[in-house]
Amino acid sequence: MHDPKPFGLNELREMFLSFFESKGHLRLPSFSLIPQNDASLLLINSGMAPMKPWFTGEQEPPRHRVCTCQKCIRTGDIENIGKTARHGTYFEMLGNFSFGDYFKKDAIHWGWEFLTSPEWVGLDPDRLYPSVFEGNETTPADDEAFRIWNEEIGIPADRIFKFGKADNFWEHGSGPCGPCSEIYYDRGPEWGCGKPGCTVGCDCDRYIEVWNIVFSQFDNDGEGHYTELKQKNIDTGMGLERLACVCQKVPSLFDVDTVMNITHKVSEITGAHYGETPAKDVSLRVITDHIRSATFMICDGVLPSNEGRGYVLRRLLRRAARHGKLLGVNEPFLYKVCDTVIHENEGHYPELRERQDYITKVIRVEEENFAKTIDGGLKIFNEMLKGHQEKREKTFSGADAFKLYDTYGFPIDLTLEMVEEQGMTLDQDAFHQLMEEQRQRARKAREALGDLGWAGVEFGKDVPETQFVGYGCDTVLDAKVVAIVAEGQQRDEIIGGGEAIVVLDKTPFYAEMGGQVADHGVIACESGRGMLFEVHDVQKNKGGKYMHYGRLMEGTLKVGDTVRAQIDLDRRRAVMRAHSATHLLDKALRAVLGDHVHQAGSLVEADRLRFDFTHFSAMTAEELAKVSAMVNEAVLAGYDIVTEELPIEQAKQKGAIALFGEKYGDVVRVVDMGQGYSVEFCGGTHLDNTAKVGVFHISSEFSVASGVRRIEATTGMASLEVMNRNQELLFQAAAALKAKPGELREKAEAAMGEIRQLHQAVEKFKAxxxxxxxxxxxxxxxxxxxxxxxxxxxxxxxxxxxxxxxxxxxxxxxxxxxxxxxxxxxxxxxxxxxxxxxxxxxxxxxxxxxxxxxxxxxxxxxxxxxxxxxxxxxxxxxxxxxxxxxxxxxxxxx
CATH class of the missing domain: 3.10.310.40 (Diaminopimelate Epimerase; Chain A, domain 1)
Structure with missing residues (x-):
């Protein structure tokens, strides 16, 4: 037996990708950690996850042989990070994939060649042990893989291990699945548990899995029935850090060269070193692992927040920051480690260096914000802990944990971790009960606000779904009244003077949706009764009925009447100006601030807009000026605005931007400004040319939540009113200072200088x-x-x-x-x-x-x-x- 060659992690990555390029594979860069068009995943957690459509045949891959090194995040065991040498959140998965091309024979031969050939990794073949699926009552044993290993590769039968479904069969509910074949490396008895019979499959560190080939050959109907797939695929996964552990003969991923260099930087800052105490070792591992994860997540566009993947990032950063405090560092320091993380990885991920300033700033801002929370929370926690300990209690109360969370903003996961460090348990059931009670109170408070009790009206099946025809019809439309609601009850008719809801079979009125306010207008009857119903709001219920809220000003309105629906055209145009400007603003923010910017909410009113977006800090005056200028340049360019309905995949290929978390149908409405300048999914109403937006003016920019900023702006007539008002104030100020408008600044500065001198003189006199x-x-x-x-x-x-x-x-x-x-x-x-x-x-x-x-x-x-x-x-x-x-x-x- 011979020892493996001590290849570095970066060297192994390039070696793997080059090897499979030589086998006709297309080398692809790592996909983003943020899943694209896959709501089932919060973060990419495996090499094959971004390629699901290629495995299922829904999409055609760029080539039927592909190899990647995929960035992955797994947070299921986050509480164990640092406590063991095995657990980590960020890792890289090497993979070679076949989509209906080669299958078991080539996959097994190439895996063995890469691992054992002296030209490549050169591991000792006598230390490698393959495994295959042994089969069960529903799925046959993988005799084909066994034969290849035994007869073609030449592995003796007693060195090929057969395992059950838990170890050697990959499936996830219904859909494509298949047996696996793994390769284990024997690190030697010095790594073992010493127990008699220790062999492949033992939980000790002697036999480590370095390769896993999934033979995707069956379709599971979800009820235990397996049928052969027409397109058989190969999904090979190999942990890069794990292979580096073998080659470098180190016990864990934390000891691999590139990872240990990060730990050295953490030690330099904190003064703590491996081996001093078990507690310090835990903290060093936590900080090293979490800063690696955070750096890559932020680079891919994740921002700290209180939900979803943003919460995962926030939790990692806060956990790392707290362990810094345990090592005696009481000021922000994680951002200082970023450069080392980037230096160790920029050869394969150059985007890290390109976005270094941005990544560093996000981490520093989050550290500073958390410092304010944790300092106050730790003091309260220690007081609560002391109270429990004085009573000799072993359980930290859920009420105390809830108070820390609700009143002081202290994260529950940190409370749980600190309680466990004290040898106590947290009453999590009581905590979650209090959380649920709080949600119930909030729900009741929202319900108490009410809306005349009309929104919940259930219309019968005889009331058809309303047909919206407002995109092309912006003047008047004849329609039929199909339902009326007054005082919470459906009526056959109403008489003038009361509030009501009117439902039409078709309508030009846009209902409030997607942040755009509803149209206003009138519904009139020309049958001689002189009926006039003023519409002040429109809502769409779950049944697709457009409910026109308003007041019957005169006459009588009956179900079955033919009426004329007419929107307030001036108001509609003002709303369209603001909505089209919102798309231009989104485009400008991405260009000025970066691709991490995503819409987090909006409100579009008549010539006024509110746009919430993800960003980590306040925009500078220079950034605001650039955004404003870019929007107004697009307005002056007079881009044509084209709206069309497209199949969703075609819309995505066109580059249309979708909101994460939004559900879209098979056919979507796409708004294209300037033939690709701005392309977004949108169901709202828009102008036909950007020039009609008029003047775009940003009135304010501020924070609305952690990691979310808000811009308020005006368009059209509202912007002109602001300009006219500002000009009037300018002339008034100039007159008060007896100056021309062009001299106003100099006069104002001179006046302020005199005031300061007088103030200083008064202060001296008072003293x-x-x-x-x-x-x-x-x-x-x-x-x-x-x-x-x-x-x-x-x-x-x-x-x-x-x-x-x-x-x-x-x-x-x-x-x-x-x-x-x-x-x-x-x-x-x-x-x-x-x-x-x-x-x-x-x-x-x-x-x-x-x-x-x-x-x-x-x-x-x-x-x-x-x-x-x-x-x-x-x-x-x-x-x-x-x-x-x-x-x-x-x-x-x-």
């Missing part, structure tokens, strides 16, 4: 006046035990004036004890000042002001030489000041 007044107070001081005690009321003085007087008195007279009071309406301010000699004798300003303030119904405190307090009862101020002598005497023991 001299305060000192002069304080000197007069000294003449009225009287002696108590060798100290000069004085009290006085200073009318209309603010806190700053009192402080100046107090500072002067204690500096002027080391043995002074002064208490000053100011009354401003109902507000009372007290200041106590004690000179150096008074403090040395035990008379302290903080104690004096506390007692004095209490008499006036308030409180106070501060330092021994200077302290402030407040009161609520002006009538008690004299009594409070009269107590000063007694307080000083008691302190001196007189």
């Amino acid at each position: 001299r006046e305060a000192v002069s007044e304080a000197e007069r107070f000294l003449f009225a001081a009287h002696e108590v035990g060798g100290l000069k005690v004085l009290t006085a009321t200073v009318p209309d003085a603010d806190a700053d004036r009192l402080r100046k007087m107090g500072d002067f008195l204690k500096d002027k007279e080391p043995n002074v004890v002064a208490v000053l009071a100011a009354i401003n309406g109902e507000k009372i301010t007290f200041l106590a000042a004690c000179g150096k000699e008074a403090v040395q004798k035990g008379v302290k300003a903080g104690e004096i002001v506390k007692q004095v303030s209490a008499i006036a119904g308030g409180s106070g405190g501060g330092k021994p030489d200077s302290a402030m307090g407040g009161g609520k009862d002006p009538l008690m101020v004299d009594n409070a000041l009269a107590m000063v002598d007694n307080v000083v005497s008691m302190k001196l023991g007189l």
Whole structure:
């Protein structure tokens, strides 16, 4: 037996991809960690996951032989990360794939060649043990794979292991599935458990799986019936870090060269090193693993948030930050490790270096935000923990955990981890019960808001689904009344004067959807009855009925009437201006800030829009200016806007942007501005040319949630109103300063300079006046035990004036004890000042002001030489000041 060659991780990755390129495979770059068009996955967790449509035959692959090194994230065992040497969240999966091309023979031969050939990895063949599926009552044994290993590769039968479905059969519910063939490497008895009979399949570290070939040859109907697939596929998976462990003869992925270099950087920052204590080893592994994961996730567009993959990222960063605190690092530090992560991986993932500034900034912002949460939460947690421990309790209450989460924003997973570190358990059932009660309260609160109780009306099957014809019809339309609701009940007719809902068989009115507000307008009847129904809102219910909310102003309206529906065309056009501008804004934000920007909500009104988007920090003035300029340039370019309905796959090929989490049908509506400039899925109403947007003006940009920003903007007439109002204010300001508009800045700066000078002069005068007044107070001081005690009321003085007087008195007279009071309406301010000699004798300003303030119904405190307090009862101020002598005497023991 010979030892493996000590190949580096990066060397092994390139070696694998080059080998399979030599076998006719197309080398593809790693897919993003964010699944595309696959709502079943939060993050990519295997090499084949991004290729599901190629395996099922839904899509044609770029080539029928493909090889990749896929970035993967698995977080099912996140609590064990750091505690064991095996668990990790981020890893790379090497894979070669066949989509209806080669099958078992080539897959097995090539796997063996790559692992054993001296030209490639060169592992000792005598240390390798294959396994095959042994079969069961529903699925036959994989005799073909056994024969290939035995007769063609030359592995003796007693070295080919047969395992059951749990180990050697891959399936996930119904659909394509098949047997597996794995290859195990014997690391030697020194890695084993020492138990008699230790062999392949033992849980110890001696026999490690380095290769897994899935032969996708069956279709499972979900009821245990397996039929042969027409297109048989190969899905080979090999953990890159695991192969590196074998080649480098190290115990775990944390000891592999590129990963250990990251740990070295963490040690440099924290001062902690492997082997010092088990606790430090755990923290070093947690930080190393989590910063690797976070760096790649952010690079692929994931941002910290409180749900979905954003929460996974936030949890990893917060867990790593807390372990930094356990190592004594109390300031943000994870962002400093990014450069090392990038340096170790940029050869294969150059996008890491390209996005380094962005990645670093996201991590630093999240660290700083979490520091504010964890510092306060840790203090409260420790107080709660102490209470449990004093009672000798072994269970941390769910109520305390809920309070930490609900009141202080402390993550439950961190509470759970810290409780376990103390040898206690957390009452998770009680915590989840309190969470559910909170959800119920929130639900009831929402229900209490109500909406006249009409939205829940269930129409019968005789009321047809409304046909929306508003895209091409923007004036008037004849329609039939099919249902009326008033006071929560369906009616056959209504008489003028009341609120109601009217349902038509077809309508030009756009119902509120996708962030776009509903159309307004009127429904009229020309049958001589003079009926007029004013529409102020339109909602679409689950049954596809468009409910026109409004008031019947005059006449009578009956089910079956033929009416004329007419939208407010000016308002519709204003809404379309804002909606089309929203698409241009989305495009501009991606161009200026990066591809991580995703729409997180919107509201489109008449010439006004609100756009929420994912971003980690406030936009700079320069960024806002670039975005505004880019939108207005697109407006001036006069791009044609084309809307068309397309099969969803064709729309995606066209580059249409979809909202993550939204459900789309087989046919979607696509809005294309400028023949590809902006292409998005959208069901709203739009202009036919960007020039009709008019002027686009950003009015504000601010945060609405962690990792989510909001831009508010105007278009069309609203922008013109803002411009006109600003111009009017400009002329008014210029007139007030007796300047021309072009001279306004210079005049304003000059005026501000004069104001600052006058303010400084006034402050100097106030300071001299305060000192002069304080000197007069000294003449009225009287002696108590060798100290000069004085009290006085200073009318209309603010806190700053009192402080100046107090500072002067204690500096002027080391043995002074002064208490000053100011009354401003109902507000009372007290200041106590004690000179150096008074403090040395035990008379302290903080104690004096506390007692004095209490008499006036308030409180106070501060330092021994200077302290402030407040009161609520002006009538008690004299009594409070009269107590000063007694307080000083008691302190001196007189």
